Structure formats: structure tokens, C-alpha cells
Amino acid sequence: MAGKVPTTGHITLQGISKSYDGLEVLRNLNLEVNQGEFVTFIGPSGSGKSTIFNILSGLEPASEGSVQVEGFGLERVFAYMPQRDALLPWRKILDNVILGQELQGVSKKKARAEALGQLAFFGLEGFEKNYPFELSGGMRQRAALLRTVLTHRPVLLLDEPFGALDAITRGQLQVWLGEVRKRLNRTILFITHDVEEALLLSDRVYVLSPRPAQIVLELPVALDRTGPGEIVTSPRFVELKARLLAALKSEGA
Amino acid sequence: MARSLRVARQLLPPGILVAVFLAFWQLYVSLSGIRQTILPGPWRVVEALVNFWDVISDNLVNTLVEATFGFAIALVIGFAFAVLLDYSPVMRRAVYPILVASQTVPMVAIAPLLIIWFGYDIIPKIIVVWLVCFFPIVVAGVDGFASTDTETTRLFRSLQANQWQIFWKLRLPSALPFIFSGIRIAITYAIGGAVLGEYVGAEKGLGIFIQRSKNSFRNDLIFAAVFVTAVASIALFLLVTIVQHQVMPWYYRQQAGRKRLKK
Ligand SMILES: Nc1ncnc2c1ncn2[C@@H]1O[C@H](COP(=O)(O)OP(=O)(O)OP(=O)(O)O)[C@@H](O)[C@H]1O
Ligand SMILES: [Mg+2]
Numbered sequence: 001m002a003g004k005v006p007t008t009g010h011i012t013l014q015g016i017s018k019s020y021d022g023l024e025v026l027r028n029l030n031l032e033v034n035q036g037e038f039v040t041f042i043g044p045s046g047s048g049k050s051t052i053f054n055i056l057s058g059l060e061p062a063s064e065g066s067v068q069v070e071g072f073g074l075e076r077v078f079a080y081m082p083q084r085d086a087l088l089p090w091r092k093i094l095d096n097v098i099l100g101q102e103l104q105g106v107s108k109k110k111a112r113a114e115a116l117g118q119l120a121f122f123g124l125e126g127f128e129k130n131y132p133f134e135l136s137g138g139m140r141q142r143a144a145l146l147r148t149v150l151t152h153r154p155v156l157l158l159d160e161p162f163g164a165l166d167a168i169t170r171g172q173l174q175v176w177l178g179e180v181r182k183r184l185n186r187t188i189l190f191i192t193h194d195v196e197e198a199l200l201l202s203d204r205v206y207v208l209s210p211r212p213a214q215i216v217l218e219l220p221v222a223l224d225r226t227g228p229g230e231i232v233t234s235p236r237f238v239e240l241k242a243r244l245l246a247a248l249k250s251e252g253a
Numbered sequence: 254m255a256r257s258l259r260v261a262r263q264l265l266p267p268g269i270l271v272a273v274f275l276a277f278w279q280l281y282v283s284l285s286g287i288r289q290t291i292l293p294g295p296w297r298v299v300e301a302l303v304n305f306w307d308v309i310s311d312n313l314v315n316t317l318v319e320a321t322f323g324f325a326i327a328l329v330i331g332f333a334f335a336v337l338l339d340y341s342p343v344m345r346r347a348v349y350p351i352l353v354a355s356q357t358v359p360m361v362a363i364a365p366l367l368i369i370w371f372g373y374d375i376i377p378k379i380i381v382v383w384l385v386c387f388f389p390i391v392v393a394g395v396d397g398f399a400s401t402d403t404e405t406t407r408l409f410r411s412l413q414a415n416q417w418q419i420f421w422k423l424r425l426p427s428a429l430p431f432i433f434s435g436i437r438i439a440i441t442y443a444i445g446g447a448v449l450g451e452y453v454g455a456e457k458g459l460g461i462f463i464q465r466s467k468n469s470f471r472n473d474l475i476f477a478a479v480f481v482t483a484v485a486s487i488a489l490f491l492l493v494t495i496v497q498h499q500v501m502p503w504y505y506r507q508q509a510g511r512k513r514l515k516k
Contacts, residue, residue, distance in 0.1 A: 054407075057411040058410075058411065059407050059410055059411055075413060076413065078411070079411075080407075080408065080411040082404045082405075082407060082408050083404070084404055086402065086404050086405040086408045088405065088422075088423070088426065089503060089507065090426045090429075090501065090503045090504075091503075099408075099412065099422075100412050102422075103409070103412045103413065103414045103418055103422075104412075104413070131503045131506060131507065133506075133507050133510060134506070134510070151412065
């Protein structure tokens with residue numbers, strides 16, 4: 001699967017600002033994301049995190065500044081997964097997850113065949129003929145993620161994918177997303193409210209201020225996730241967590 | 254087994270209610286000594302229905318044809334209108350109030366004019382049916398399209414879906430439950446509309462049959478015709494429901510799931 005997806009180079013956001021009729025949401029954001037990196041945005045509610053994704057995915061124009069992706073035009077680079085699963089209630093799971101391919105004119109038959117091969121890994125095997133409302137919240141999020149992955153776009157934009165889930169399901173999906181990531185080898189941009197989630201998953205975290213959002217802290221994580229023992233109690237994790245919380249607090253979040 | 258049980262649970266309550274009502278009606282007619290030419294008892298109505306079945310069924314066919322044509326035209330034009338109003342906010346602002354206002358015009362005032370303009374044949378009846386069915390379909394369509402989830406629309410746009418794809422794969426399926434509600438309302442109006450159109454002036458049809466029965470003081474035949482009208486409306490309603498089950502299986506599975514949760 002990874003073979004079919006083109007790899008992007010570096011992503012650069014240069015001086016991005018955004019206002020909605022007078023409401024300043026983003027102020028002069030400069031940031032970079034490397035090929036294959038997992039970068040998380042964390043910040044208070046309403047700070048403008050989703051707005052960043054909207055600009056990247058072309059849903060909203062930036063008021064100022066530019067987005068550059070090395071070696072690419074901006075179309076068909078970003079695969080956006082909305083905050084809610086946005087699965088179509090009238091489609092069975094199999095036909096939901098092929099939406100991206102279908103809209104690009106790939107035959108349903110071909111898209112379905114590929115999707116079937118991925119169902120097991122996404123824990124959806126046996127549910128391809130079910131409607132979304134027949135699935136648990138965690139399964140729906142996995143289906144939405146599979147739909148995002150099957151767009152074959154090199155950069156995934158995941159907007160609080162686990163925000164609405166209970167703590168246990170959320171923990172399971174966090175571990176699972178780590179696995180997905182290893183297997184996919186794509187660049188992932190991630191939004192969350194949850195400091196621990198950010199540290200568990202990311203290579204790097206950007207902390208945003210309340211509106212208008214600016215970067216308060218850029219934190220390389222570099223945790224050893226392969227080692228034995230609970231990562232969340234390791235001294236390094238605790239230290240990073242304290243720094244993230246301090247950065248969030250300093251901005252009155 | 255489970256299926257027939259469910260059907261029984263659906264039919265039993267209204268069945269019992271109707272039976273009780275008929276019993277009281279018959280009892281009243283028998284005990285009060287009211288003349289059956291004024292208020293015929295249900296038994297008398299059944300007799301009339303059986304004796305005049307040839308005439309009534311002949312007229313019924315006529316009414317059904319008018320209702321079906323009028324409804325079909327209302328569906329096609331109403332749907333086209335809903336799409337148009339959905340895509341053009343200016344049109345929506347311009348047309349919607351007129352549409353609502355048009356509903357306050359009583360059909361009994363329009364129907365005779367239609368006869369003057371178009372004659373006694375089938376055309377004015379089809380127009381009456383079209384007029385009564387049009388409004389619920391347009392309103393349901395417009396509301397249905399507007400109910401499309403904005404977040405899902407954004408997802409489609411982020412996937413570079415074109416307008417055509419957004420309509421067929423997103424807005425139309427989102428609107429379907431609304432559209433079917435509109436259709437079910439419209440179809441129940443359709444027969445009534447046709448009967449009204451015929452009542453004002455026609456050569457054939459249940460409407461003119463009712464009028465002639467009235468003129469010859471055959472109230473039992475009026476009741477028989479009304480009964481047939483009601484049964485025909487219910488049958489059309491059920492037909493629409495069956496079609497809806499075929500078109501939107503997900504909707505009923507979801508509804509069934511919700512009901513189970515409530516218990
Ligand atoms: N289309 C829009 N028009 C006007 N204002 C908007 C629009 N989209 C977002 N906003 C405003 O921009 C601000 C930032 O919104 P955004 O959705 O990016 O926040 P967020 O950080 O994702 O919040 P949350 O964590 O609650 O999802 C909010 O105040 C919101 O009201
Ligand atoms: Mg958001």
C-alpha cells in the first residue's frame with residue numbers, strides 16, 4: 001500500500017495568518033514538518049487548531065502567508081479527517097472507506113478490493129457490510145481513519161480523532177495509531193487537547209496560544225517507545241509533560 | 254413468525270379502534286331510529302358498496318389515474334424546484350414566501366376556474382392534484398437538502414469532490430428521509446385532490462359520483478365512495494412506505510436500533 005502513495009518532502013508554513021471578518025484566528029505562524037514526521041498541535045479550545053487544517057486542506061484560504069510542500073502542488077496532498085467521523089449513514093462501512101478513491105474516479109470494484117485487504121488491520125473485519133451506526137465509537141473512528149488512509153495522500157490531517165471516546169477506548173486507539181503509523185510511513189499532523197496523548201504519539205509538539213493562535217512552544221519529544229515499562233511514568237515523559245502544561249498555562253489556557 | 258407478529262402489532266390497535274367506532278355507529282343508527290337516508294348505518298354502506306361495486310370501481314380507476322398523474326408531475330417538478338431553490342439563495346428568498354402564500358388559497362376556489370379554462374376532462378383534475386402535492390414535496394426537498402451535514406460537506410470538498418458528486422453522493426441521500434416524508438404527505442392529499450377536482454365538474458370519477466349520489470339522496474353511496482377513497486389513500490401510502498424501505502434500508506435499520514435502545 002505504501003508503494004502507491006507518493007512521499008512528500010518538507011512542508012513549510014510561512015507567515016500564515018487568518019481572520020474571519022475581523023476575528024483574528026491565526027497570527028503569523030511559521031512552522032515546518034519533515035517527511036514522515038508525526039507533529040501534534042495542542043492548544044485551548046477555539047484557538048484555531050482546526051483552522052490550520054482547513055487552510056492546509058484547501059477548505060479555507062489563508063489571509064496571508066503561504067504553504068509549500070516540497071515537490072508538490074497543494075491538491076491531493078492532505079487527507080483530512082474531520083473532528084467527528086463524518087461517515088455516511090446510508091453507506092455500509094466498505095463503501096464509506098472507499099469514498100476518497102471513488103470521488104477521484106477509481107472504480108468502486110477496485111477500491112473495494114483494496115479496502116477489503118486493509119479491514120483486518122483496522123479491526124473492521126466482518127463489519128464491512130454494517131452501517132456506521134451499528135459500530136462502536138472506537139470502530140467508527142477506525143473506519144474514518146481507514147477512509148483517510150485510503151485516499152492515498154501522503155499527509156494525514158487528524159483533527160482530535162479520539163476526542164469523543166471514553167478513556168479506555170482512547171488508550172487502545174492511541175497504541176493502535178502508533179502501530180498504524182509504523183506501517184504507513186506517512187507524514188501525520190495531529191490535533192489534540194490531551195497532553196499525554198500528544199507525548200505518546202508525536203515526534204514533535206507545537207503548543208498554540210489562545211486566539212489569535214501563535215506558537216508558544218515547539219517541543220521535540222524523542223521518547224524511546226520501544227523500551228520496557230510504562231512510558232507515562234518515565235522521568236523523561238514526566239518532565240516533557242510538565243513543560244507542555246506550563247506552556248499551556250502561561251497563556252491562560 | 255416474528256414478522257407477522259410485528260404486522261399484527263401494527264394493525265391491531267387501529268383495527269380495534271375502527272371496529273369500536275363502527276359498532277357505536279351501528280348501535281346509534283339502530284337505536285335512535287334515525288332515517289337511514291339521512292345517516293345510513295355501516296351495514297347499509299357495505300350493502301351499497303357491494304351492490305354498486307361495478308360503478309364505484311369504474312369511477313375509482315378514473316380517480317386513481319388522475320391522482321397518479323398529478324402526483325407524478327408534482328414529484329418531478331417539485332423535486333426540480335427543490336434543487337433549484339437549494340442552489341440559489343436568491344431564488345429561495347424570492348419563491349419560498351410565494352409558495353407559502355399560495356397554500357392559503359382554497360382549492361375549492363381554484364377548481365371551478367380550472368374547469369372553465371381547461372374543460373371537463375382529465376386535465377383540470379391533474380392540475381388540482383399537482384397543486385396540492387407540489388408544496389409538501391418542495392418544502393421537504395428544500396429542508397432535506399439543507400439538512401446536509403456541514404462537516405461531511407467539508408470532507409467532500411477536501412477530497413476535491415465536484416458539485417455533481419456532492420449532489421448525488423451527499424446532498425440527495427441526506428435529503429431522502431425528508432423527501433419521503435413529503436411524498437407520504439403528498440400522496441395522501443393526491444386522492445382527495447382528485448375527488449375535489451371531479452366534484453366541481455367531471456364526467457367520471459369518485460368526486461362526481463359523490464355529487465350525483467348527493468343529488469339523488471343516496472347518502473349510503475356517499476359513504477361507500479368515501480370509504481373507497483380512504484382505502485385507496487391508505488394503499489398508496491403503504492406503497493410509498495414499501496418503496497422507501499427499498500430505497501433507504503439503512504434508515505429503517507437505524508430506526509429499529511433506536512427503538513430497541515429506548516426499551
Ligand atoms: N468559517 C468560520 N467563520 C467564522 N469564524 C470561524 C469559522 N471557523 C472557525 N471560526 C472561529 O475561529 C476560531 C477558531 O476555530 P477553530 O475551529 O480553528 O478552533 P479549534 O482550536 O479547532 O477549537 P476546538 O479545540 O474547540 O476544536 C473560533 O473562535 C471559531 O469561532
Ligand atoms: Mg477544532
